[in-house]
Amino acid sequence: xxxxxxxxxxxxxxxxxxxxxxxxxxxxxxxxxxxxxxxxxxxxxxxxxxxxxxxxxxxxxxxxxxxxxxxxxxxxxxxxxxxxxxxxxxxxxxxxxxxxxxxxxxxxxxxxxxxxxxxxxxxxxxxxxxxxxxxxxxxxxxxxxxxxxxxxxxxxxxxxxxxxxxxxxxxxxxxxxxxxxxxxxxxxxxxxxxxx
Amino acid sequence: xxxxxxxxxxxxxxxxxxxxxxxxxxxxxxxxxxxxxxxxxxxxxxxxxxxxxxxxxxxxxxxxxxxxxxxxxxxxxxxxxxxxxxxxxxxx
Numbered sequence: 001x002x003x004x005x006x007x008x009x010x011x012x013x014x015x016x017x018x019x020x021x022x023x024x025x026x027x028x029x030x031x032x033x034x035x036x037x038x039x040x041x042x043x044x045x046x047x048x049x050x051x052x053x054x055x056x057x058x059x060x061x062x063x064x065x066x067x068x069x070x071x072x073x074x075x076x077x078x079x080x081x082x083x084x085x086x087x088x089x090x091x092x093x094x095x096x097x098x099x100x101x102x103x104x105x106x107x108x109x110x111x112x113x114x115x116x117x118x119x120x121x122x123x124x125x126x127x128x129x130x131x132x133x134x135x136x137x138x139x140x141x142x143x144x145x146x147x148x149x150x151x152x153x154x155x156x157x158x159x160x161x162x163x164x165x166x167x168x169x170x171x172x173x174x175x176x177x178x179x180x181x182x183x184x185x186x187x188x189x190x191x192x193x194x195x196x
Numbered sequence: 197x198x199x200x201x202x203x204x205x206x207x208x209x210x211x212x213x214x215x216x217x218x219x220x221x222x223x224x225x226x227x228x229x230x231x232x233x234x235x236x237x238x239x240x241x242x243x244x245x246x247x248x249x250x251x252x253x254x255x256x257x258x259x260x261x262x263x264x265x266x267x268x269x270x271x272x273x274x275x276x277x278x279x280x281x282x283x284x285x286x287x288x
Contacts, residue, residue, distance in 0.1 A: 017262070025265045032266065036273030043277070048284045061222060068218050072244075076211035079252045083205065180252045184245045190218075191237040195225040 024174045028181050031144075035185050038140070042133045042192060055130035056196065058123055060114065064194035067110050068186065071145075074103035075183040078152075078176045085169035093165045093172070097156050100179065104149040111142050134193055141185055148179045210251045217244050 046052045077099040084093040118124070118131075125132045152175055158168045217240050224236040250256040255263060 017259075021262075025262055029265045029269045032269035033272065036269065037276060040273055040277045040280075044280050044284050047281075048287075061225070065218065065222050069215060072211065072214045072218060075214075075248060075252050076207055079207045080205060083207070177253055180248050183252075184248050187241050187244045187248065191221060191225075191241050195221060195237050196234055 020171075020174050021177075024177050028177065031181060035137075035140075035188075038133075038137050039188060039192065042137065045129055045133070049129070052130050053196075055128060056193065058118070058121070059134075059194045060117075061194055063110055063114055064190055067107055068190045070103050070107045070110070071183050071186050074100050074107070075180050077103065078172075078179045081172045082176050085165065085172050088166075090159075090165040093169060094156065094159055097152055097159065097172070101149055101152050101156065104145050104152070107145055108142060108149075111138065137189055138193065141182065141189060144182045144185070148175070148182055151175050151178065207251065210247055214244055214247060217247075 077096045080096040081093055081100065084090075084096060115135075123131050125135045155168065155171050155175055159165045221237040221240040224240070225233050227233075228236060249266070255266065
């Protein structure tokens with residue numbers, strides 16, 4: 001074994017976390033800064049200027065609540081994917097992963113319907129600061145949901161192969177961490193944009 | 197988190213809590229006056245986020261380093277908020 005390989009093996013042995021897990025947590029730390037900065041800016045603008053509550057009431061509380069329940073349920077199915085891998089339940093792994101993807105698509109479909117209704121009413125980002133924040137924050141969040149769906153679809157594709165769950169199932173933990181983070185972001189966006 | 201049985205999922209209870217808290221925040225926004233409603237819905241959002249992070253993201257059983265990776269950016273966001281807050285408050 002070369003010196004570099006020895007050094008690499010030594011580093012891997014001395015690291016108490018799997019590299020992928022460490023990597024996803026570093027990534028999530030940067031994501032906390034991105035969404036945290038946006039949410040803090042929204043709160044400060046809202047505190048500085050009156051009239052935001054009136055704008056907020058254009059949003060459908062019903063659709064926002066349904067989407068919240070959809071995303072919370074998808075987090076449950078995602079954590080069940082991870083649990084199924086730990087228990088060696090391949091069919092359950094694939095079923096819950098498919099349900100997570102489906103729920104993500106339902107979330108995006110509802111968000112798309114909301115966007116369509118807003119744009120038809122003339123409620124576009126240029127209308128006011130509230131709508132700029134609304135489309136900015138929910139749009140960025142929606143892109144993250146789409147990214148999670150793609151990652152989960154890739155995992156499903158490899159898990160569907162014979163022996164795929166045993167070989168690639170550990171990736172469900174990384175996908176899950178990302179998916180739950182996206183859920184946490186929505187947990188804050190929902191009261192900020194629909195209820196507050 | 198402990199397994200609740202051979203077939204029952206330990207995460208089901210957390211999901212039920214999350215759904216109940218989500219519906220409670222909607223009810224609070226409708227029933228309560230403006231200021232108590234806002235306090236209630238943001239408090240409930242914090243509880244929901246903590247449940248997801250602790251149980252679904254397994255932070256409850258993670259080591260200090262992983263905790264610090266999530267808490268340091270949150271602290272920096274808080275610094276950003278408090279730093280700009282005085283400008284908002286004093287320049288109204």
